Amino acid sequence: xxxxxxxxxxxxxxxxxxxxxxxxxxxxxxxxxxxxxxxxxxxxxxxxxxxxxxxxxxxxxxxxxxxxxxxxxxxxxxxxxxxxxxxxxxxxxxxxxxxxxxxxxxxxxxxxxxxxxxxxxxxxxxxxxxxxxxxxxxxxxxxxxxxxxxxxxxxxxxxxxxxxxxxxxxxxxxxxxxxxxxxxxxxxxxxxxxxxxxx
Numbered sequence: 229x230x231x232x233x234x235x236x237x238x239x240x241x242x243x244x245x246x247x248x249x250x251x252x253x254x255x256x257x258x259x260x261x262x263x264x265x266x267x268x269x270x271x272x273x274x275x276x277x278x279x280x281x282x283x284x285x286x287x288x289x290x291x292x293x294x295x296x297x298x299x300x301x302x303x304x305x306x307x308x309x310x311x312x313x314x315x316x317x318x319x320x321x322x323x324x325x326x327x328x329x330x331x332x333x334x335x336x337x338x339x340x341x342x343x344x345x346x347x348x349x350x351x352x353x354x355x356x357x358x359x360x361x362x363x364x365x366x367x368x369x370x371x372x373x374x375x376x377x378x379x380x381x382x383x384x385x386x387x388x389x390x391x392x393x394x395x396x397x398x399x400x401x402x403x404x405x406x407x408x409x410x411x412x413x414x415x416x417x418x419x420x421x422x423x424x425x426x427x
Contacts, residue, residue: 240265246306246318257302261362263319268355275380275427276350280325282423283348283378287328290416296330296345303327304339307370320366325350328412343367346374346412364388368396374412383424387411 232238232252243263252258257268280300287298301323308318318341327344329335334342347367349359359377367375368390375388375396384403388396389411402408407417 235265235267238265243319245316246321247315249321250315257323259323260319260321261366266358266362268323273352276325276352278426279350279378279380279423282425283326283418286416286418286422287326287413290413291328295332296328296413297332297335298326298328299340300324300326305344306339306341307343307366308341320370322363322366324348330412343370343372345372346376346410347372348376348378350378350380364396368394374399374410378423380424380427383427385420385423 259266305322306318307320324347326348328346329340329344334340351359373390377386386401387399389399391397402420405421410416
């Protein structure tokens with residue numbers, strides 16, 4: 229069977245696993261959500277890159293010398309609700325814009341196996357529904373403790389925290405200058421104005 233090098237070679241109605249995903253030689257970024265292929269947005273706009281950098285900088289500084297680690301896309305996060313039985317049992321692989329993992333046992337050479345502690349998605353016009361519904365439900369289900377959605381056009385940061393009942397609760401919506409607290413890293417606060425600097 230020839231190698232998979234183009235999306236047109238894949239059946240988008242079929243379910244795939246991480247074992248399949250590893251064999252693909254695509255130039256397009258894709259994610260697998262519950263076995264279904266999800267195309268990533270085209271290369272992020274400059275504004276998206278600026279916001280990513282503005283968020284990452286204080287996190288990187290804060291984490292220096294600490295055990296938690298920060299990563300950004302492309303970075304495979306393999307999510308599974310059950311004990312994995314190899315790559316063929318994993319049907320969800322996402323590429324969060326930014327994620328923080330505090331359990332080193334979840335990290336390996338291929339990325340992260342299990343739920344990160346904190347995920348930040350920067351919404352683009354083409355991915356709003358996916359990040360606000362599909363990924364929201366997924367991250368809640370697998371136990372991502374803190375989920376931020378950043379909307380560049382509205383200069384808005386919406387923060388959700390996982391409650392004891394396993395459901396997300398709105399922690400706050402930030403759309404004016406001031407500090408945004410980080411529950412995952414309690415000593416860290418991110419300045420709203422710096423997130424949207426140069427916009």
